[in-house]
Amino acid sequence: MTPVARAEIVVDLAAIRHNVRTLRELTGVPSMTVVKADGYGHGMVEVARAARAAGSEWLGVTTIDEALALRASGDDGPLLCWLTVPGDDWAAAIDAGIDVTAYSVAELDEIAATGRSARVQLKVDTGLSRGGATLADWPAVVARAEQGERDGSWRITGIWSHFAASDDPDHPANDAQERVFHQALALAGGLTPEVRHLANSAAGILRPSSRLDLVRFGLASYGLDPAPGRTPDLGLVPAMTARATLAMTKRIHAGDGVSYGHTWIADTDTTVGLVPAGYGDGIPRHASNAAHVLVEGKQRAMRGRVCMDQFVVDLDGDSPAPGADVVIFGPGTHGEPTAQDWAEAAGTISYEIVTRIGGRFARRHVNA
Numbered sequence: 001m002t003p004v005a006r007a008e009i010v011v012d013l014a015a016i017r018h019n020v021r022t023l024r025e026l027t028g029v030p031s032m033t034v035v036k037a038d039g040y041g042h043g044m045v046e047v048a049r050a051a052r053a054a055g056s057e058w059l060g061v062t063t064i065d066e067a068l069a070l071r072a073s074g075d076d077g078p079l080l081c082w083l084t085v086p087g088d089d090w091a092a093a094i095d096a097g098i099d100v101t102a103y104s105v106a107e108l109d110e111i112a113a114t115g116r117s118a119r120v121q122l123k124v125d126t127g128l129s130r131g132g133a134t135l136a137d138w139p140a141v142v143a144r145a146e147q148g149e150r151d152g153s154w155r156i157t158g159i160w161s162h163f164a165a166s167d168d169p170d171h172p173a174n175d176a177q178e179r180v181f182h183q184a185l186a187l188a189g190g191l192t193p194e195v196r197h198l199a200n201s202a203a204g205i206l207r208p209s210s211r212l213d214l215v216r217f218g219l220a221s222y223g224l225d226p227a228p229g230r231t232p233d234l235g236l237v238p239a240m241t242a243r244a245t246l247a248m249t250k251r252i253h254a255g256d257g258v259s260y261g262h263t264w265i266a267d268t269d270t271t272v273g274l275v276p277a278g279y280g281d282g283i284p285r286h287a288s289n290a291a292h293v294l295v296e297g298k299q300r301a302m303r304g305r306v307c308m309d310q311f312v313v314d315l316d317g318d319s320p321a322p323g324a325d326v327v328i329f330g331p332g333t334h335g336e337p338t339a340q341d342w343a344e345a346a347g348t349i350s351y352e353i354v355t356r357i358g359g360r361f362a363r364r365h366v367n368a
């Protein structure tokens with residue numbers, strides 16, 4: 001008999017392929033599927049394969065290590081990484097045919113010092129004030145980039161930036177950043193990048209003017225909504241289901257306190273169930289007393305605090321057998337809560353729910 005998983009993440013790769021195709025068709029421009037942070041918790045290598053199979057031209061990750069891991073898995077398509085620190089192994093990335101991103105003249109100098117001919121994309125900071133060259137520093141970065149093209153150090157394959165408030169289409173930063181991006185492109189007229197890109201999921205969906213040559217789709221590829229309440233229904237399918245096996249049930253009485261600190265006290269006699277996953281596995285403690293799970297077709301309220309390894313739900317007098325299936329979140333098609341519901345319960349965003357869940361969860365991919 002196959003042992004039952006105590007707690008597992010099931011990733012539907014057919015959903016990923018569907019989402020990648022849907023988004024690619026929506027924009028009509030090439031897509032980069034962003035698979036950083038272990039594919040937003042879904043498994044970087046498996047998601048990358050699904051994205052390529054669905055026609056995603058590019059993959060994007062944060063670090064050189066992530067990009068090298070993709071190459072080691074056999075991926076050899078266009079691949080961009082975008083966050084380095086001094087001393088990172090630029091040479092390995094260049095040898096592996098990875099597009100690296102430079103934010104500054106110092107980074108370009110580091111790339112030149114490898115003595116290799118690189119594929120380099122330049123990032124301009126159009127208003128996020130995170131990575132990238134500010135507009136003030138941009139002319140010097142462009143000048144150094146042009147010099148490196150002349151001396152064969154690299155080809156500048158892309159110029160790109162990133163929005164601060166793309167989940168809020170009315171935010172004035174969006175127009176402002178797009179204007180600055182076009183200014184930066186004009187200042188880089190001596191370069192001939194293959195791709196100019198600015199949009200992430202929310203912008204790619206909500207702001208056609210930002211699609212340019214490429215959209216970097218992260219969250220939406222996983223079927224989650226990057227701008228809840230603002231995104232039209234595109235039929236995206238959440239790919240991740242987190243489930244567990246009910247460990248035990250018991251009867252408790254009115255007045256009994258549940259879990260650490262007794263932050264919930266039963267006001268009537270009831271039954272409760274023990275779910276064997278906790279904050280050590282990425283179940284957010286901030287969702288204590290607020291989230292729900294599905295057991296035997298009904299949503300059950302979490303009672304008391306999330307512990308490191310477990311939490312308790314109210315079974316409202318029902319007594320499912322230990323071993324029953326507990327759906328923590330999923331696509332929502334069978335009445336279960338979604339990652340978005342958990343995000344709201346925990347006061348965060350669905351990005352954080354799926355990316356942090358892990359720990360001792362097993363992970364299984366279906367529909368490869």
Ligand SMILES: *Cc1c(COP(=O)(O)O)cnc(C)c1O
Pocket residue numbers: 034036082162199200201202216217218219220226
């Ligand atoms: C993570 C990331 C993305 C993807 O963002 P989503 O909102 O998940 O689509 C795109 N671009 C950059 C630079 C990122 O860091």
